[in-house]
Amino acid sequence: MQTPVAPGRLARYIPILGWLQSYSREWLRFDVVAAITTAVVVIPQAMAYATIAGLPVEVGLYTAFIPMVIYAILGTSRPLSFSTTSTIAILVAAQLATLGPGGDPGRLIVAASTLALLVGAFLLLAGIFRMGFIANFISDPVLTGFKAGVGLVILVGQAPKLLGVHFDKGPFFQTIFSIFQHLPQASPPTLLLALVTLTLVFGLKHFLPRAPAPLFAVVLGIAASGLLC
Numbered sequence: 001m002q003t004p005v006a007p008g009r010l011a012r013y014i015p016i017l018g019w020l021q022s023y024s025r026e027w028l029r030f031d032v033v034a035a036i037t038t039a040v041v042v043i044p045q046a047m048a049y050a051t052i053a054g055l056p057v058e059v060g061l062y063t064a065f066i067p068m069v070i071y072a073i074l075g076t077s078r079p080l081s082f083s084t085t086s087t088i089a090i091l092v093a094a095q096l097a098t099l100g101p102g103g104d105p106g107r108l109i110v111a112a113s114t115l116a117l118l119v120g121a122f123l124l125l126a127g128i129f130r131m132g133f134i135a136n137f138i139s140d141p142v143l144t145g146f147k148a149g150v151g152l153v154i155l156v157g158q159a160p161k162l163l164g165v166h167f168d169k170g171p172f173f174q175t176i177f178s179i180f181q182h183l184p185q186a187s188p189p190t191l192l193l194a195l196v197t198l199t200l201v202f203g204l205k206h207f208l209p210r211a212p213a214p215l216f217a218v219v220l221g222i223a224a225s226g227l228l229c
Contacts, residue, residue, distance in 0.1 A: 016073050041214045042083050049089035052157060054096050055112055056105050060084070087150050164190030193224050 042064050050060030063084040071082045095115060096108055126132065156175050160166065164187025169175050197217045204213035 014073060015076050019078070037212050037215050040218055041212075044218055046084050048158075049084050049086060052086065052089040052154065053092040053112065055092075055108055059109065059112070086154050087147075090150050090153055162191065162194040163187065189228060193221065193228075197221055 043061065045060075046064035047057040047060035050057050050063070053059075067084075068082060071080075075082065092112055092115065096111055099107065099111060126134075153172060156172060156179070157169065159179050160169075160182070163179070163183070165179075165182040165185050167178050167182055170178070197220060200220060201213045201217045204211045204216060
């Protein structure tokens with residue numbers, strides 16, 4: 001007869017079991033509000049990151065939901081923010097670009113899934129062998145330059161959507177040149193909505209720092225799309 005595993009021992013492998021044992025009902029209301037706010041912000045953000053990576057937008061829904069469920073069950077840190085990021089989207093886009101521009105969506109999804117599994121396997125091995133110390137050898141200037149470069153690439157990549165223009169994207173400087181070429185074709189309603197949204201986000205962060213600025217921006221964008229389209 002097999003001996004049942006003690007809850008405390010099982011919680012070592014499934015941390016969520018230990019958290020649930022000490023969970024207080026008073027936290028539920030705050031957790032629900034936090035969950036709704038996070039979902040409203042993360043889901044459109046993940047869909048946008050999917051387009052940055054050159055993948056169909058629905059792929060962003062998978063990356064926003066499945067990894068979070070897995071980490072909620074197996075993760076060991078409660079305050080850790082876990083989601084897809086702009087950096088990951090850029091790195092995936094760089095690898096998928098080797099398949100050629102305008103690749104078949106099915107082929108891109110297979111390639112991205114294979115890449116995700118390989119990265120996960122390497123991270124698992126790194127965790128087993130406790131190789132996290134390697135990150136300490138990356139200097140702050142390198143990280144700062146990398147983050148700045150990613151920010152510029154995303155800014156240039158999303159600028160056509162803010163202007164409401166469409167063209168085939170190329171390398172970084174070629175895309176900048178194309179943006180200036182298509183400025184006369186910019187859509188006034190799209191540009192106005194973009195400016196209002198950015199003003200709302202930065203204005204709320206300055207005057208009402210505790211207000212969920214991205215949440216208000218997303219609601220405004222959805223409402224404007226429903227009324228104007």
